[in-house]
Amino acid sequence: MLTLQSGFAFDYTNLYGEGKIIAADISGLAGRIAAAHAAVEHMRASGEIRGHLSKDGTPEKVLFSQLPYVAAGNLNSPESIARLKAFGASLRHHADAVIHFGIGGSYLGNRVIFDAHCGEFWNSRTPEERGGYPELYFSGNNIDPLRTGDLIGHILAAARAKTPYRLVLVVVSKSGGTLDTMSNFLVVYHALRQAPGLEISVVAVTDPAEGANATLLKKLARENAWTTFAVPDGIGGRFSVFSEVGLVTAACVGFDIDAFLAGARAMDEACRQADPWTNPALLSAVLKYLAAANHGRNIEVFMPYADRLKAVAEWYIQLLAESLGKRTDRQGREVLYGRTPVVAVGTTDMHAQTQQHQDGPRDKIVQFLRIAAWDRDPVIPAAFPAARQLTDLAGLRMSQALDVALDANAEALARDSRFSAVYHLPRLSAFHLGELLYLLALAVAYEGELADVDAFDQPGVEAYKRIMAPKLEALKHSGR
Ligand code: PA5
Numbered sequence: 001m002l003t004l005q006s007g008f009a010f011d012y013t014n015l016y017g018e019g020k021i022i023a024a025d026i027s028g029l030a031g032r033i034a035a036a037h038a039a040v041e042h043m044r045a046s047g048e049i050r051g052h053l054s055k056d057g058t059p060e061k062v063l064f065s066q067l068p069y070v071a072a073g074n075l076n077s078p079e080s081i082a083r084l085k086a087f088g089a090s091l092r093h094h095a096d097a098v099i100h101f102g103i104g105g106s107y108l109g110n111r112v113i114f115d116a117h118c119g120e121f122w123n124s125r126t127p128e129e130r131g132g133y134p135e136l137y138f139s140g141n142n143i144d145p146l147r148t149g150d151l152i153g154h155i156l157a158a159a160r161a162k163t164p165y166r167l168v169l170v171v172v173s174k175s176g177g178t179l180d181t182m183s184n185f186l187v188v189y190h191a192l193r194q195a196p197g198l199e200i201s202v203v204a205v206t207d208p209a210e211g212a213n214a215t216l217l218k219k220l221a222r223e224n225a226w227t228t229f230a231v232p233d234g235i236g237g238r239f240s241v242f243s244e245v246g247l248v249t250a251a252c253v254g255f256d257i258d259a260f261l262a263g264a265r266a267m268d269e270a271c272r273q274a275d276p277w278t279n280p281a282l283l284s285a286v287l288k289y290l291a292a293a294n295h296g297r298n299i300e301v302f303m304p305y306a307d308r309l310k311a312v313a314e315w316y317i318q319l320l321a322e323s324l325g326k327r328t329d330r331q332g333r334e335v336l337y338g339r340t341p342v343v344a345v346g347t348t349d350m351h352a353q354t355q356q357h358q359d360g361p362r363d364k365i366v367q368f369l370r371i372a373a374w375d376r377d378p379v380i381p382a383a384f385p386a387a388r389q390l391t392d393l394a395g396l397r398m399s400q401a402l403d404v405a406l407d408a409n410a411e412a413l414a415r416d417s418r419f420s421a422v423y424h425l426p427r428l429s430a431f432h433l434g435e436l437l438y439l440l441a442l443a444v445a446y447e448g449e450l451a452d453v454d455a456f457d458q459p460g461v462e463a464y465k466r467i468m469a470p471k472l473e474a475l476k477h478s479g480r
Contacts, residue, residue: 001013002277002278002280002283003424004266004267004270004280004435005266005270006263006266006426006431006432006435007372007424007426007432008267008423008424008425008426008432008435008436009422009423009424010280010283010284010421010422010423010424010439011421011422011423011424012283012284012287012421013414014410014413014414014418014419014420014421015287015288015291015365015419015420015421016287019417020291020295020417020419021287021290021291021294021295025290025294026276026286026290029286029289029290029450032449032450033274033276033282033286033450034274035449036282036285036446036447036449036450037274037279037282037446038274039449040065040442040445040446040449041272043062043065043445044065044066044268046061047061047062047063047066047234048061048062049062049445049448049454049455049456050330051330051454052454052456052457053454053457054457055457055462060233060234060456061233061234062234062236062239062445062456063075063232063233063234063235064234064235064236064239064240064242064243064441065268065442065445067235067239067242067243067261067264068242068261068262068264068265068267068268068434068438069265069268070261075232075234075235075243076242076243076247076261080244081247081257081258081261084229084244084247084248084250084251084257085251085257087203087227087229087248087251088133088250088251088252088254091133091134091168091251091252092131092132092133092254093127093132094166095134095166095167095168096127096134096135096158096162096165096166096167097123097134097135097136097137097155097158097165097166097167097168098134098135098136098137098167098168098169098170098252099136099137099138099139099151099155099167099168099169099170099188100136100137100138100139100140100170100172100249100252101139101140101169101170101171101172101173101181101182101184101185101188102138102140102141102171102172102173102181102205102245103140103141103142103178103180103181104237104238104318105174105236105237105238105239105240105245105318106172106173106174106178106181106205106231106237106240106245107138107140107141107172108238108241108311108314108315108318109240109241109245109246109315109437110138110172110241110245110246110248110249111138111141111311111314111315112241112246112309112311112312112314112315112433112437113241113246113249113250113253113255113260113433114136114138114249114253114311115308115309115310115311116255116308116309116311116312116428116430116433117250117253117254117255117430118130118136118253119308120307120308122135122136122253123135123136123137130253131254133252133253133254134168134252134253136249136252136253137151137154139151139184139185139188140171140178140180140181140182140184140185141180142180143179143180143183143184148184148187148188151188152187152188152191152192155167155188155192155198156191156192156195156198159195159196159197159198160197162197163196163197164197164198164199165197165198165199166199166201167192167198167199167200167201168200168201168202168203168252169185169188169189169200169201169202169203170202170203170205170248170249170252171185171202171203171204171205171206171217172205172206172231172245172248173205173206173215173217173231174206174207174215174231174237174240174245175206175207175215176204176206176207176214176215176216176217176218177215177216177217179468179472182216182217189202201226201227202221202224202226202227203226203227203228203229203248204217204218204220204221204226204227204228204229205228205229205230205231205244205245205248206218206221206228206230206231207230207231207233208228208230208231208232229244229245229248230243230244231243231244231245232244236456236458237318238315238318238319238322238323238441239319239441239456241315241437242260242261242264242434242437242438247260255430256429256430256431257430259429259430259431259434260430260431260433260434261434262431262434263429263430263431263432263433263434263435263436263438264434264435264437264438265434266431266434266435267280267281267434267435267436267438267439267442268438268442271439271442280439281439281440281442281443281445281446282443282446284421284439284443285443285444285446285447285450286446286450287421288300288339288365288443288447289447289450289451291365291419292339295362295419296362296363297339297362297363297364297365297419298339298340298363299339299340299341299342299363299364299365300320300339300340300341300342300364300365300367301341301342301344301353301357301364301365301366301367302316302317302341302342302343302344302367302369303344303345303346303349303366303367303368303369304345304346304368304369305345305346305347305368305369305370305371305402305403305405305406306345306346306369306371306428307345308428309369309371309428310343310345312369312433312436312437313343313344313345314343315437316341316440317341317342317343319440319441319444320338320339320341320444321338321340321341322458322460322461323444323445323447323448323455323456324337324338324339324444324447324448324451324453324455325337325338325460326338326451326453326454326460327459327460328453329451329452329453330452330453330454331452335451335452335453337451337453338453339365342364344366346368346402346405346406346409347402347405350405350409354409357413357418358412358413358416358418362417362418364418364419365419365420365421366409366410366413366418366419366420366421367420367421367422367423368406368409368410368420368421368422368423369422369423369425369436370403370406370422370423370424370425371399371425371426371427371428372424372425372426372427373399373426373427374398374399374427374428375427375428377397377398377399378397378398379395379396379397379398380393380394380395380396380397380398380401381394382394382395406422410422423436423439
């Protein structure tokens with residue numbers, strides 16, 4: 001177990017030892033580990049990653065490791081953070097609802113922040129119970145006509161019940177023209193803008209380039225005098241949760257931006273050593289790389305034991321799949337690299353997926369996420385004293401039952417030579433969430449180096465886009 005000062009811990013017991021990764025595997029990889037460490041140090045200092053090119057084939061910086069550090073001239077500066085907080089304060093006791101439009105990296109981190117901070121019932125609470133912050137809805141993360149219609153109907157009904165109803169549309173798109181995001185935004189904006197009693201404002205979060213390089217969204221923002229925030233150069237979607245992309249949602253719901261960035265910073269500082277045994281991101285990357293290379297563990301299940309953290313697993317799916325799922329290495333040789341990510345939630349999926357984890361092929365690493373102390377933690381009561389099986393549970397806290405379930409799952413897997421690991425969060429807080437997300441992001445950067453693949457491009461998602469664009473064009477001109 002590698003435990004940080006904050007109490008955050010990475011328990012690799014079920015990845016390391018006899019029948020699993022052993023010391024000789026790690027010493028055999030020593031040269032590559034040292035090179036991966038040096039490459040990530042170089043990235044931190046210069047933003048350069050060997051061989052990384054942008055979509056248009058030109059060298060592109062990788063700057064996500066700068067985001068935790070708030071300083072003049074950095075991507076997050078004291079001024080930019082103050083502006084985000086002022087935006088949040090302007091919504092408080094003023095806006096009724098926010099709709100966030102975005103997909104992929106322009107959505108998933110926002111969902112993590114919303115779920116972790118707000119939980120499932122935020123939008124059913126009174127404004128007072130929400131501390132004056134608005135309701136928040138997501139759209140654009142699918143092109144689903146029915147759900148978009150439902151959302152419009154819901155907002156129109158709310159506006160009939162309360163006039164004026166103040167709605168903020170936050171449109172997040174780095175490229176500024178993504179079909180899924182923009183189609184939803186256009187439909188919702190058009191349906192609501194002239195509705196009686198509705199006051200709509202729009203916020204655009206996009207590439208800040210001006211002039212000829214301005215995105216479509218940026219141009220619209222300028223023409224319509226919308227507030228803008230930036231998706232900075234050098235920050236890919238899946239690494240953007242610590243930039244204005246994720247922090248806009250944080251501001252909308254009163255999530256602690258300072259603590260979130262402080263957690264990321266603490267993790268960055270804890271991951272500076274070349275020795276993997278003292279660097280949790282490097283250790284996690286090395287163990288998982290070896291588990292795949294030497295033991296065929298090519299599937300990675302991410303299984304938080306917390307409903308509010310299911311979105312972390314969804315965010316991680318994108319991070320792992322887009323970063324490490326690569327056809328070629330940086331020499332252009334076909335390697336078909338990467339583990340297939342799977343979302344699971346404890347205890348829910350112990351009644352579903354666990355059957356396959358336990359008895360299916362030995363091709364998985366199950367990564368558990370445990371919260372040590374819960375803010376609310378009911379005791380299971382002896383409500384029906386005559387029911388013996390139920391009274392056996394009585395007196396236990398729900399978190400104790402949850403912990404036993406996680407431990408039992410890990411033990412059953414380990415007894416059958418199945419690999420797992422546990423990330424321990426002392427509490428579900430902005431600080432520890434920052435630590436966790438940053439660790440996972442840094443771990444894929446290290447693994448990109450170990451596997452010699454570009455962890456920062458995503459050429460595979462261009463393949464369908466090349467097919468889709470002319471099809472859309474043809475459809476538009478067919479008059480259907
Ligand atoms: O990681 C990525 O690059 C993608 O998932 C993008 O975030 C996603 O396609 C959305 O792109 P955009 O922000 O340009 O709308």
